[in-house]
Amino acid sequence: MNLLESLLxxxxxxxxxxxxxxEPLLTDWRGRYHGAARAIVRPADTAQLAGVMKLCAAHGISVVPQGGNTGLVGGATPSEAGDAILLSLARMVRVREVDTRNDTITVEAGCTLQQIQTLAASVDRLFPLSxxxxxxxxxxxxxxxxxxxxAVLRYGNMRALVLGLEVVLPDGRIWDGLRGLRKDNTGYDMKQLFIGAEGTLGVVTAAVLKLFPALRSRAxxxxxxxxADxxxxxxxxxxxxxxxxxxxxELMSRSQLDIVYQQVADTRDPLDGTSPWALLIELxxxxxxAPLQAMLEDVIGAALEDGTAxxxxxxxxxxxxxxxxxxxHIVSEANVRFGTSVTHDISLPISQIPGCLAQTERRxxxxxxxxxxxxxxxxxxxDGNIHSIVIFPHHVWARVEDRDARAAKIGTIVxxxxxxxxxxxxAEHGIGQAHRGELEHYKSDVELDIMRAVxxxxxxxxxxxxxxxL
Structure with missing residues (x-):
């Protein structure tokens, strides 16, 4: 029996x-990475996925897990060699449990973020990732x-929002860590190994997620x-x-806003369009x-009075x-329309943001x-996360010689x-294949040794x- 027959x-x-x-599954969202695969498999449940993993382990076949294929670092795109299985989680969309008394929801990995947000809202709760x-x-x-x-400023990133995981390991074994516990001091926190691991240690198949009270007032x-200061x-x-x-x-430069207003017809500047920077603040x-409007007006009024704003x-x-x-939210789409971006996802101590940006642009x-x-x-x-982007209009980038070298030099300085x-x-995009060499350059030998050991x-x-x- 050949591989396809076994998978079938x-x-x-x-x-x-x-x-x-x-084709859409073999190309990343920005069209920068293209790959091939022996087969693209969409299991319907954890048992099927475990069966696929056991089959791949027995034949020594590599596995590339893929979610919604919206990443920005090529982390879900297989190589051009075509020797791996592409494993799509798109059919695994079951909601296993909603526990409003524990403020948790247990969902399978293929559920979209918007589906989870909507389901949380239907039970008068909030899932805050946006x-x-x-x-x-x-x-x-x-x-x-x-x-x-x-919303990381208030609720944290995914590491803070996940209470438990179900994971299929490379050999096909299933680790059932779907526990809705906020305290569990029984050794290593296993779930944290797989959060942020970019599918290099196993395949996340389901998760217990925290829910929060629904938000009823905003300003x-x-x-x-x-x-930026x-x-x-x-x-x-x-x-x-x-x-x-x-x-x-949320902080945005005038240069970024001008591209949005130029490229997206249903956007316009809320003010006069001349300030070098703009902030979007939400309470x-x-x-x-809750007296949010008055609270925000007081803070901004004082800032206007003394010239901070x-x-x-x-x-x-x-x-x-x-x-x-x-x-x-339309920033990425506007940039794609305008030109080619050399994008960086840096994280900084908040106090160091203005100095770092100024020094980077000068260099x-x-x-x-x-x-x-x-x-x-x-x-x-x-939370100190700034996307530093150098964007070339399409016609300018077309004339750039040795584009890969130019992008690499920009990245090194940033x-x-x-x-x-x-x-x-x-800060949040990950490493994927785009930044693997950079990770090895900037991480210490001790950190790399620990990661390789895991x-x-x-x-x-x-x-x-x-x-x-890695």
Missing amino acids: EVVGPKGLVGADDA LASEGSCQIGGNISTNAGGT TAWVALAS AAIDLLARCRAACGDALTSF ADSSHD LDAALPANETQAAALWHIR LSEAGLIEGAQCLYVGHVG NDTAVQFGGSIS KHALDPDRRMNPGKL
Whole structure:
């Protein structure tokens, strides 16, 4: 019996993807990585997935897990060699349990983030992870990349939102860690091994996720600023005045906003369009009558009075607030329309953000690497995560000689500067295949040895998502 026949026996006819439907799954979202696969398999449940993993282990075949294929570092795209199985979790969409008394929901890995948000809302709860790709990204991928998003400031990233996991190991064994416990001091926290591991240690098949009280009141503001320094000052004020009600604090450069307004017809600047920086701030509370609007107006009013803020717009209703969030969420799509981005997902101590960005842009300019390009900045400044982007218009990039070398030189300056300012080269996008060499450059030998030891313990044959992370 050949491989396809064996796989067919495990997953049935619906579990194999035909050649006509394969191409979107073999190319990453931005079209930068293209691969091939022996077969694309879509198991319907954990038992089928375990059967596929046992079959691959017996034949020494590598496995590339894939969620919604919305990642930005090529972590879910197989290599061009075509010697691996691409394992899609798209059919594993069962909601196993909703426990409102424990404030948890147990879902399979193929559920989209938006489905989970909607289900939580239907039982008067909140699942707070929020991403631009939430309509198509899958929770298994969110877990495997330790996704962040716009509400990390208040709720934390996926590491903070997961209570338990079910994982199929490389040899096909199933680890059932689906426990809805907030305290379990019985040794190593096994789930944390797989959160952020990018599918290199096993396949996440289900998760117990935390739920929170539904948010019944919000206050949103769009604030114009003269500098990134002013954003850091205003963040401190908002934290002091608003406490846990401060949910989002999103910073965007004028260069980034101008591209959004140029490329996306249903967006417009809420203010006069001249300030170098803008902030999108949101407060939220589970109480209907929380005085959020007054609280936000007081903070911003004081900032306007002393010159920390230049101008501000506070939406009068949910439709206007949604329009502001649309500007923030459409950034990636606008950039794809405009040109080719050399994108970096750095994390910094909050106090170091202004100095690092200024130093990075100065070094890029002095090196002659950004002629004809623009430097864009957008990020979750409240948790120190800034997306530093060098974007070339399509016609300019087409004339660049040795594009890979240019992108690599830009990346070296961005990442070197971030590390010099006490930061990290990846805050939420992960390593994938895009940054594997950089990880080995910036991580210490001790850290790499520990990571390799964990990898060898769980995947000694190195069959899980080869060419990614390590």
